[in-house]
Amino acid sequence: DIQVTQSPSSLSASVGDRVTITCRASQSISNYLNWYQQKLGKAPKLLIYTASSLQSGVPSRFSGSGSGTDFTLTISSLQPEDFASYYCQQSYGTPRTFGQGTKLEIK
């Protein structure tokens, strides 16, 4: 199985801050890495697919980069609605695997 390690597990930041979340795969997954946002009690929402493609309707302050084993999700200027949990997920092979999540909290 491909393991996906996400860091940090939690992060405190302020509105307007730039934040970065990282994800590392246990083997090369090309660019088959996706990012999701999940708010409490809701289903995850796709933000970024194939490492750097912005899903339709997602604000441009979200961006993704990376290939091979190392990936990042960046939020350029945090907005109040961005405080949520974030997950990375590899779709290179099955079983699909998710990172352990990052909880983004207000400082």
Place this chain on the structure above:
Amino acid sequence: QITLKESGPTLVKPTQTLTLTCTFSGFSLSTSGVGVDWIRQPPGKALEWLALIYWDDDKRYSPSLKSRLTISKDTSKNQVVLTMTNMDPVDTATYFCARSLGYSPPFDYWGQGILVTVSS
């Protein structure tokens, strides 16, 4: 408009079999490249992928749960069914179904999820 919705029991007893149904609209599971996945999330914990069925009836399972899972589809009803045998309290979780498109795709549409509690 693409929607998915999970249905099934919200309370099951230990050792029982869980049967969940994902009913979807706005796409067809007979279209090449389409898949429907099941994912679960224990309270306060991370997402865990369970199973996938493709439009051509190819099926994939989580290795750690493979012996307990069966996924099937009814294309005419736009439904995907997941069964999980021998339920245990550790299987208490919100269960989601989601659509995927292609062989290495993201989950672009999700159901709202259904919380299943395993308790005697």
